[in-house]
Amino acid sequence: MGPEQNIILEGRGVSRYFGALAALSGIDFSLYEGEILGLIGPNGSGKTTLFNVIVGVCRPSEGKVFFEGRDISGMSPHRICQMGIAKTSQIVQPFTRMTVAENVLVGAMYGGGLPQKEAWEKTREILAFVNLDKVMNTPSGKISIPERRRLELARALATSAKVILLDENMAGLNPNEIEEALDLLRAIRERGVTLMVVEHIMRAVMGISDRMIVFNYGEKIAEGTPREVAENPSVIRAYLGDKYA
């Protein structure tokens, strides 16, 4: 089940500066339909910035992002979401005083563009899929951390996204929970959703990604299969320092 060769999301020369600081410089990337692409790199290497540029939270200073061949750079986040790209955040932001189901409903109605009745059906289907149906009527501020992580995914899925960007969706989970989370990601891929994953838990991201891109200081330093990346000297240098290279 290797990746098909259909490019769904593409970045050309994407740069983003904050004042004099280059958070991203001249990144090219391609995301193939149906694959799981892992992004790794030390803290502050530009992964989260790249996600923010893709979903429109910040504009690229230079370069362009194309989704299904259309230039989406500079569009507003809600527009990009409606087109089919969703993102889960590193810091979960549930609508705490709304129930779990209502959280997902907002995604289905607005991101997915469904009328309220169909949106409820979709919501129930997705809550069952991510195994949150038992807490659907609980206020989302009162559910556990793994449940909150799954709620973030559920909201993204409810928007009928074709591409989902996951920003450290496994942070704070124990090894068992990580295994469950990985199974869920595989199941999401089975639904035909393409995934781009930023993760610090190396074993997890290595195990699930078809391909990986490695960032350091806002630049792409390596790209390839997990094995190729793991053996790449510049990657080892970035992670472990010069003497190991």
Added chain:
Amino acid sequence: MLIQAIITGLLLGGIYAVYSAGFSLIFGVMGVVNIAHGDLVMLGAFTSYWLFTLGHIDPFLSIPFSALTLFIVGYGIQRLIINRVVEAPPIMSYICTFGIHLIIANLALRLWTADYRSITTSYCGSHLECAGLVIPYARLATFGMAVVMVGGLYLFLNRTDIGRAIRATAQDREMARLMGVRANHVYAMTFGIGAAITGVAGSLISSYFVIYPQMGLSYTVTAFCVVVLGGMGYIPGALLGGLILGVLESLTATYWNAGMSSALTFFILFLMLIFMPAGITGKGIVE
């Protein structure tokens, strides 16, 4: 006439800067938009007024008294009331300070009637004349005091232990608490210091402006403008914002119409918020 208008504006702006610095401090540290701020100006002004009327103490000499009085008032307000809502959504503190405004302004009205009052000192008519410009001594002295006060507050925040504790708490309440800072005490100190410097402004104002119990709200509004101009929560910005606003108001009043000057003030405030929310200095807190 132009230079005269600018000088008048600068002298006025100095006063704006002092009480706006207090407003800015309170907002910067606690995120509280203190609607009762102008009432603290009023209390400072009346402290000086009564000390002058009953005790024949010159308003410049009564400054320490009004600073102390207002420090106590401010500390008490924060400790007893605002500390309870500081963690709540911001609307709570806005409305709470509005309630405090109603209480202070109307108590003052009951105690001192709605009369307009002013202090007539022996030197109030004397002024400096040079090159055809008229500069009243009292205003010049006030301006000097104003600059010293804002500078002093800035140094206080940067050079003293309590000042550092205040800034640390402003940046990260949880972290400050872990480092042993008592946030409730620091907040009360902050409000107390903000109120004290505002009381000083009140004393300065009493030396040449008409004062009355209901004067507060318009001073609060000016403080909004000054602080937004200079950058919310950035103390030196209050000085810059105060001077700019003073000059602008003075120029519109001279060349156009005094009523229009406040409409213009609001218009500028509105535009600033939209286009430069961090103020002219760009150092204000932006949410």
Added chain:
Amino acid sequence: MIQTPPGRAFTLPRKAVLLAAAVFVTLILVPAFCHQGYALRLMGMIFMGIALASCWNIMSGYTGYIDFGPAAYFGIGAYATALLMVRGGVPFFLSIVLGGVVAVAFAVPVGLPTLRLRGAYFAIATFAFAEATRQAVLEWDRVLGVNFFQGSHGITLPIGPTHQFFYYTFLVIMTVLFVITYLVERSRMGYALKAIHEAEDAAELIGVNTLKIKIYAYAISAFFTAVIGGVDAYWLTYITPNDVFSVHITIKMVIMCLLGGMGTLLGPVVGASFLTLISEPLWARFPYDYLIIIGVIIVLVIVAMPKGIVGTLLEWKVDSRGT
């Protein structure tokens, strides 16, 4: 928060509908049996308070954006109605609707930039807008040398009809706003408003055009605030900028809503009734200490009951059920 079972979002408990209908019919019949001018006037004022608080609730209660400038729209509505009636001879009901339209014409361009601001900045910007409008109306004639708004001299409207007329007018407006709030709360828009309140960036990321939703809420709020301003101008028969653009109108709206409970359907009803009913006797008994007492009540409510009356009751209910 009342839970809606999925898929049944459009149905309302039968009892609640019957109760609401019964209250409405009773209120329609009251003037037939009660001829006391004072009682009708007081009821009319309560209805106006509820309507005003509902306007503020639709915008600020649900989104958490604190609008400190609704007095601008109240004043715009009052002046538009007064000028249309006096200068243009336009009938009253058409005038108030046109007043609402004028308010929307202001609200959209004002809302577009200001609704991008967050927190205290939005509050101060809207406040500045309201004060700027008041000053502009006050100084317009003098600065431009015309005779239009008549500055602080104010405008006198045609003598209005009886208290009964205003009782019914405000009853209708209040009911319309109540129904709109109910519908908004259950609609797509209601969910979006609440999502904006809780986590605006997250809402934007899952496809909510947050700016558009906020503009809608702001414009609806401005429209009805202006309509109410127009009716009140006719009731007062004499208006000046300092009355109808007063910051006290804003504050009253905020406090009524906060007392009752922000972002709840019944909050404005409870808060406005409570505030109007305690204000009247207090005002009559202690004319000089009245505002001090109101100040103390505000502070006490904020400190002791930050969720408002309805919010606190709902919380008790939820806690007693156990979640």
